[in-house]
Amino acid sequence: MNYGKSARPAARRTRLWILVVVLGGALIAAGTSAAGFLGRATGPADGVVPDGTTVFDDGVPAVAKLNPALLGALRSAATDAAGSGVTFYVSSGWRSPKYQEKLLHEAVSDYGSEAEAARWVATAETSAHVAGDAVDVGGADAASWLARHGAGYGLCQVYANESWHYELRPEAARKGCPPMYADPTADPRMRQ
Known part of the structure; x- marks a missing residue:
């Protein structure tokens, strides 16, 4: 019925x-x-960052597996920024290839196409995060502090569309940071 x-x-x-x-x-x-x-279950061992993680948290793989020179520059900058009341949180650091691919699949779903997702998330083969050569700094005050002072530590924002993404450019301490790419699709390293 x-x-x-x-x-x-x-x-x-x-x-x-x-x-x-x-x-x-x-x-x-x-x-x-x-x-x-x-x-695609991932966790801290793959580079997922627990809330409140700072650049000094050696027990977190996303921090501990960063390139030692990058980590040293970040810690030096964070120590100096702390004097101004600024804390450098890590929203993302080193990532496993598995985690990077998960982020890429999520970006394709969110943005509707691989081309649009590529403006925000690299493949596991090209990602500076997978290599341990990039960090996403959390906290607007930390990103702002780095935008003003990061070059002195060799820390440069690489992409104009990602104010949180920093990589080590040691020559920046002498010459300043190189021009930013509009987004990862303009970065020749992403075309491997």
Whole structure:
């Protein structure tokens, strides 16, 4: 008996489950489980950064696995910035290739295309984060402090669209930071 409820919601749920089963089957046939592809569980060991992490947190792999020269410059700058009441938080540092690929897949989903996602997230093969050569500094005051003083430590913002992304350019202490790329798609290192 139908008491005025439409059968359409049940039909939609059925189509959705069929889609999930078909996509899941395609992923399994390709050698990837649906849970593995969609979930791609990552954690601190892959470079996920717990809230409140600073550049001095050696127990966090995203900090501990940064290039030692980059980490030294960050810590020197952070020590000096602390005198002005500024704390350098790390929102992202070193990342495993697995975590980088997860971020890229999420960016493609969020931005709607690989081309648009590439303006924000590199592949695991080209990412300076995977190499331990980049850090995303958390806190607007820290990013602002680095924009004014970072070159003196060799710390340069590399992309105009990412005020939080810094890499080590040792020559910047003498010559200043090089011009920024508009975004990662303009960076020749991303074309490998």
